[in-house]
Amino acid sequence: MPTKPNEQKMEEWLVEQLTGLMDFEERSLGNSGDIKMIYLRSLTDSDTVKRFIVVPSYEMDVQEYENYIFSFPGSEKTKDRQQVMEFVMKGYIFIRIKDSSYLFDAMKIEFSGISSSITEAIVQGPNDALTENIEINVNLIRRRYQSKQLRIEPLTIGNVSQTTVVVMYDDSRVDRDVLQEMRKRLSEISVDILQSAGELEKFISERKYRIFPTTVVTERPDRVVFNLAAGKVAVLMNTVGYAVIAPSVFNDFFTAMDDKIQLPLVGWFMKLIRYIGLFLTVTLPAFYVAFTSYNPEILKIQITLLIAGSRAAVPYPSFIEVVLMLLMMEFLIEASLRLPKAIGPTATTVGGLILGQAATQAGLVSNIMIIIVSAVAISNFVIPLNMMAFTVRVLKYYLIFFAATFGLIGIVVSTVGIVMYLSGMRSFGKPYLEIFPKRAYQGKGDKQHG
């Protein structure tokens, strides 16, 4: 028996490596004593172990048992130590039957089941969100995209976390340059731990210091499918319930999945609303500052007197007032996000009451200011994708700064600056802000654009 020492050695080596782990199991099976299994309890499904490994070992002879084990899909013969180690760490069971050894798939998978989407809620339409398991995610997408052209390329990123990352695209529609660029960037990533889509997004985007996101991070499989059909590339990760879609341009961040569901006119209206919301949330505080401090002549006389009157008791200049109130609003948003669900409403009530009512009555801020701050906060929330909503939250301070230093021209100049900046950006080689973009793929069934 020339191989025996080898298998035996492998077993001994494995035992040696794993001893000391609290969930390490080593058992002899069957009546003959020729069968031995080694596995890690926490990674394996104990039910599978009992039903498919332990019980049958007493019901058949060794030869039959060996065939039986090998017949399972996912069972493999061992190759070398590294492979064995890797598989055991994944939740495979090492089984030695006489002279040969096998790896049996008994992975236990703990994941949150398919839940409905939270961060990108829509009114009608599919509610499934991506889960934290890549197999299920691939399944979710495949089910919606039944084309043989759908390519799935797995790779592993993260020296320690060994995260499985999957690149998905439609072979017949994808933009080759983008795909090439994506593969290149993914292969260049060198980190220890990768465990969120945001990190991945950061690693694969062009510039390190930038304010606008260049890839959409979504938890909706239908958005992934919609983008795959448009010839884009989606990157999914194991253990993360989000997909990263590239290339993504400015307009993509203002597309909700509702837009396709709604009637065309309604859909356009919704989109218009979002852009108006964007405009308001970014410029309203800045306009307030410029108006009260530099150019009270632009509005009508009634509004001017109204604002002047409501500001009469306010002791500090307008931009301090604005920044103060906006900061309070940010605190409020941040606080109600972090607080446990049960006390969340308290923060809003206290904040709303104190800031809204008392501050104006005390004459610390003007009434108009409260209205503006609420309008800003609300219109900020109409942006469907979170990454962009956060960006916009930051952006308004930049405008306030210029409004406070230059007045109205500051607003115009900085808005032109933003347009220029956006035009200069590229997402995987695609212009980020182009009003009438060339679509990556123009299909027959794709005429209706969201």
Added chain:
Amino acid sequence: MVNERYFYYLFTIQALINIVNFVPRVLIDNRFEGALMSILVSVVLGTTLLIIFTKIISHFPGEGLPEIIHDTLPRFVGLPLLCIFAFLWYESGAITLVSFVDITLRFITPDVSPVFAIIGFLLLVTMCSRLKTESILYALETTLIINCPLVAYMLIKALINPHFSWDAVMQIITHLWTIPKYNSIAGASFIFTGYVNLAIFNRAFKSLKLRHLWMIPLSGLMVLLVTLLVPIGYHGTIGVEQQVYTWFSTADAIRSEFFIVERVLFIFYFSYLAMSLVSVVVHWHIALELVKGFLMKKKTKGVKAASNKDWWTLGLMTAGTVWMGFYFDQAKLTMFGQWFLNVRLPGELLLLATVLVAYRRRKKRA
């Protein structure tokens, strides 16, 4: 590589922003001395130049003026030419900036110090003129699409005003048969010069097959007529002369009753500031690229990425503009603007000649 529609944007922005300062000035000064005739002449002249230039430059797909000159002309001819062109483009941007600073101080915020306003504008313009050629085109498109509805609104608002005096307009039209002066022809043809920007922006066009070319003389004529006649309808045939910034005063006379902003002046100012800034970025981008072009070694071809050396050029351009801002008073600025308009027309012909010669030489070689 971009679509041909961007060519029309280059044309449109030039046609639109002319009404900020000098073109209406010179046309109105000559309103009894052949302004209308010069409009007609310049429509013909401008369209002809535009068609010839675009036809020739479309034989150099993806190439900018520096590459063309390096490729076909001896260096001692090419260098001075590039210098002249770079200077013209620079001036065209600088003059717009300086007048806009003046306008800002006059109409919008006398509270902001002029140094500050000019520094703000310059910061934006210098940073943006280092962008890629395509990026500038995208920004141009966005700016125009946001602003054109506003411009259209103001124009309609201006024309349907019952206080608009059509008699005054007719009075000017009866002065049609007058021999125009060079001044006003040079001024009026300025609005057609958007096409010269192809000198650099041609790099972004793969092919330049222009359709609907008939729209160019037509829209040019409309723009020029509006430029001259709308202020006259508001301020009268005599009173119009007294306005320094004719169009801003005209915008101030328009009122939109049912809008949050009652004075159209502000809407006008906003949209024109945005468009002018973008237009300055376009011009300075060209000036910068031309300067880079004549510093370029003969062999290296194509577009180079933005480098830190650009800052030296931009620094000089900035310093020049700041100096202009301080040195020019109203009269000097007007004079300089007119001088620029007068020099520009021969400059344009020179550019045309350069490209024509380059095209001949290349064809001979091929």
Added chain:
Amino acid sequence: MRKWLYLWLVILLGTMSLLLTGCQFKDVDRRAFVLAFGIDSVQKEEQGGQGREEGEEGEGKGKDKGKGKHSIEVSLKLAIPEGDPTKRNQEAIVISQISSSIPEAVRLLKSKVDKELDFSHCKTLLFGEAYARNNISEMTDWMVRRRDIQLIAYNGVARPTAKEVLDVHPKSERVPAYYLILSLGKEGTESPFIVSTFSYNLRRHLTEQGLDPVLPLVEKAGEDTLLINKAVLLDNQRVRAELTPDEARMFNLLTQRGLRTSFNVEMDGNIYSYNMESNWSKFKLVKSNKGKMVVQYTVGGRATLEDNTDAIEMTGRILRAVSKAASEQWEKDIKQFLVKVHGTGVDPFGWGLRYSAMSWNNATELEEWKRIYPELEFSVKADVQVRYSGMIR
């Protein structure tokens, strides 16, 4: 390294800009908004005021009483922003100052209020009657030259003085001086007797050859009532004639479309009054066969019958008869009005401008017009159609 450099640069610029602008920051609550502006000539005996101290006025002293050119009184109606906007009883203050020139007066007025004077919302500019009868050039120049005074402000002539008119606080006024804005601009009331004129319009009429300005006349009618139903005709500098309310309405009828008004016509001893629904008017200059220039007006409109004194039933025949009578009435009245305006020697309708607009002979058209003008003749063709009899027949 570079990144830090940029960061420092940005921070430096930021703090610098904040420091630099801090001093110019003047918030809206630190400004006193001038909502109406009035200017008056001051008689000699009143000239001993504060205005005397400033500037050299050796010239002005020599002049006699009526010609108060070198002494004017500027009155401003200010809105002072007050604490509670819900109360909506913004107080208005009227301050005035006698001085030799407008800018000087404004400068002196600045020390009478604790806030910065802001003219950007000044929508009404009133000329005192005495001032307007003398010379309005200085004022019209100033108001167009200043950057912050809108070109879409309303102008008017005030009687007896601008100051007294501004001092009136009508009961219906919610925002200070809003009464004047609403009525002069016809935003609120649409009285057919108000001739509204914007600054740019006044300016155009003043400068244009062959076109003269018209201004509404704002009269103080009582402690807290104003009356605006007359108008004045001006030449290039001063008031030349006054229009009665009926004439002011006639003027509007000839220059505006869609004037809301009503007229009476007498037919067979019965007085019918009708309400205009739409109206139009145009004029042509035609050479008559006698070689004289005739201004040919064609006016018309549609109307609804509003009442008749005898309460007769309206039939189509009667309506047509009324229309005919109304047209004849119009022709007579308008012709009379035009002859009167012509008699004053001014040209508020722009006949002269129309003449030069129609004449391609540019070199001599002005002299021609000067020759033609005194001999002008008028003809009016009216076409009033009383179409409906209202809710009852």
